[in-house]
Amino acid sequence: MTSAAFARPPGVRRRLAAFLYRHPRLQLRLLLAAPLAWVVVAYVGSLAVLFANAFWRLDSFTGKVVFEPTLDNFVTLFSTAVYRTLALRTVGMAVLVTATCIALAFPIAYYMARIASRRVRGLLVVAVLMPLWASYLVKVYAWRTMLLGHGVINWALAPFGLHGPGTGEVAIWLVFTYLWLPYMVLPIYAGLERIPGSLLEASSDLGARAGFTFRRVVLPLVLPAVVAGSIFTFSLTLGDYITPQLVSNTKLLGNAIYDALGVPNLPLAAAIASIPVVVIVAYLLVARRLGAFESL
Amino acid sequence: MTAAPGMTQANVAAVRLEQLTKRFGDVDAVAGIDLEIRDGEFFSMLGPSGSGKTTTLRMIAGFETPSSGQILLYGRDVTGVPPFDRDVNTVFQDYALFPHMTVGENVAYGLMVRRVPRLEREERLTEALRMVRLEGYQGRRPGQLSGGQRQRVALARALINRPRILLLDEPLGALDLKLREEMQIELKAIQQQVGITFIYVTHDQEEALTMSDRLAVFNRGQIEQVGSPADVYERPATTFVAGFVGTSNLLRGETARAVIGSDGIYTVRPEKIRLASPDAEPAPDEQSALGHVREVVYLGSDTRYIVELDVGGALVVTQQNLETSSMEALAAQDRPVRLVWKRQHVLTLGGSSGPTGDGEGAESA
Incomplete structure (x- = not known):
């Protein structure tokens, strides 16, 4: 050990680095500790607290929360027709919005991935992403203004003797579809782009026309990407309460939670909130089986 | 059908x-x-x-x-x-x-x-x-x-x-x-x-x-x-075909005039050429050229020699290692040699259109 570098005793930093080098698992734990803590406390933890809240009840006289485990809130949920209607309407809306987004996104994504030139493709990606940069509230208010009685939609349709969808379920459906469409276009675009062109050529070479190739080759290969996109459109619709409130008088589950909080009946709100959580968890389990997580 | x-x-x-x-x-x-x-x-x-x-x-x-x-x-x-x-x-x-x-x-x-x-x-x-x-x-x-x-x-x-x-x-x-x-x-x-x-x-x-x-x-x-x-x-x-299918080994211009005796573009496949000592006498149906070995590449079953000709240009020669050991093959480096081949193995080539037709006999296979 004649070299000068070795002669000097190693500093603390060097020794620490060497120690970590010899203990790779410890290194990994240190690295993951902070983000994992964040995920556990902020996401999983809050969900757990929410769920736990659903088992308390509100004392109807004092208006205070009674901390005794009870299933009262769930009994209320299942025995009140309104909540059943709300749940079905909300899930139905989420399904409808998702289906519409798929129908609209597929041709756009197909054009972007397989037909457009490189330049046009870049422009289209920007065009699809651009609406995400604008504030959600601004966009919903813009729709509200357009949809209301004296709004631009009715004004434009008036000469034809028609009038717009007004404020109702159709309005919610339109606005949700508008809002979440980019979340569907991008995964489908990525999924389509990943399919090698030679697969389509091979199908054609083996005698298949475009329709057959689409059903048997393109669709199965891009399905995980579609499911990935639908996770966004579905769960975003399930949880939103601002859009229904602004563009219609119709209520979804989110509005019911909001109302319950206004009472304030925190335990009931928590119980209602657990419905979309359960639906989404079930949906994610199905999505995982369809291979959607590899396409995110 | x-x-x-x-x-x-x-x-x-x-x-x-x-x-x-x-x-x-x-x-x-x-x-x-x-x-x-x-x-x-x-x-x-x-x-x-x-x-x-x-x-x-x-x-x-x-x-x-x-x-x-x-x-x-x-x-x-x-x-x-x-x-x-x-x-x-x-x-x-x-x-x-x-x-x-x-x-x-x-x-x-x-x-x-x-x-x-x-x-x-x-x-x-x-x-x-x-x-x-x-x-x-x-x-x-x-x-x-x-x-x-x-x-x-x-x-x-x-x-x-x-x-x-x-x-x-x-x-x-x-x-x-x-x-x-x-x-x-x-x-x-x-x-x-x-x-x-x-x-x-x-x-x-x-x-x-x-x-x-x-x-x-x-x-x-x-x-x-x-x-x-x-x-x-x-x-x-x-010349392109000669170069792409096999090793081109082209003789053209000055080299062709000196070795073959006429203008044109010619090629001899590397395996048709024999290495001999400089004072060897070629048979009447043979042609030859003097040069020295610039490089020896030992390939196991064969050895490839790149020979610089005295009249300019270079030819690639491959010889099977029937009796030759790798030591012997490698010892040929820089040695003066006579390249000998039968006249019938000289091919006359048509028009050049290929990028490999550079007359240097560089291997392309």
Whole structure:
């Protein structure tokens, strides 16, 4: 050990680095500790607290929360027709919005991935992403203004003797579809782009026309990407309460939670909130089986 | 089948290309080629990348539409016919197996498209898998197979449709050397067994020489020579062919005048040249040139010598190491030598169009 570098005793930093080098698992734990803590406390933890809240009840006289485990809130949920209607309407809306987004996104994504030139493709990606940069509230208010009685939609349709969808379920459906469409276009675009062109050529070479190739080759290969996109459109619709409130008088589950909080009946709100959580968890389990997580 | 009625197969070319041209932007990828491929032959299209061989194959398959010219398959003009209506099938360079289908579903895809009854479909599937020695693999996914096995699936998927012509686009390019050599033999055997026309695109001259009945050498969108492997190797038509198929070993200009005794471009294959001592006397039917060994490359079974000629230029000489040890071979470095060859092994070349025709005898194989 004649070299000068070795002669000097190693500093603390060097020794620490060497120690970590010899203990790779410890290194990994240190690295993951902070983000994992964040995920556990902020996401999983809050969900757990929410769920736990659903088992308390509100004392109807004092208006205070009674901390005794009870299933009262769930009994209320299942025995009140309104909540059943709300749940079905909300899930139905989420399904409808998702289906519409798929129908609209597929041709756009197909054009972007397989037909457009490189330049046009870049422009289209920007065009699809651009609406995400604008504030959600601004966009919903813009729709509200357009949809209301004296709004631009009715004004434009008036000469034809028609009038717009007004404020109702159709309005919610339109606005949700508008809002979440980019979340569907991008995964489908990525999924389509990943399919090698030679697969389509091979199908054609083996005698298949475009329709057959689409059903048997393109669709199965891009399905995980579609499911990935639908996770966004579905769960975003399930949880939103601002859009229904602004563009219609119709209520979804989110509005019911909001109302319950206004009472304030925190335990009931928590119980209602657990419905979309359960639906989404079930949906994610199905999505995982369809291979959607590899396409995110 | 699709041959026009009244035509006998024997005298109709499997493929006829007439003034076939494909332009990409302002580049002529294929620049007006004429070619006839006979029924039942193993035909190779050989050339460097960008020479137009793959584009030509893709036009025959129908994946590219020609800018001008015509394609006739067994006498039928298919120039504007989409791939799914042509009686050809393709083995793709990347295999193009459908990853979401099993091996069986992949292979039977063409039969499913054509609504072949289930029973016949299964019979033909079994037969196709047996031909490529993949019995019992139909339940696997392409992702679970090795490169060589995928290659066989691709082959079975194309052959099960009993096309009249099979197109193969560098099908062995992704395999390692050993497997490639095995597959070469197997492909050739399968071709003889099924007796259909194979059109085989490759940039590997050895592959083209070993497998083909005839081959076309492509360069810059044009065909330099069409012939049997022996024709092309022993009587290359151009300097490009001489260089691409084998080692070019060109003698031209000053060197040609000094060694051969006349102007022109000549070539001598490296294995036809003998190394002798400078004072050796060549026989009357032989020619010779003096030089010194610039480099010795020991290749195991052979040794390659690059010899700088005294009159300018260089020649590559390969000698089998029948008795020579590597020590002896390597000791030849820098030694003065006389190169001797028989006059009959000197080939006269036509016009030069190739980028490798630089007269330096640099190896290109």
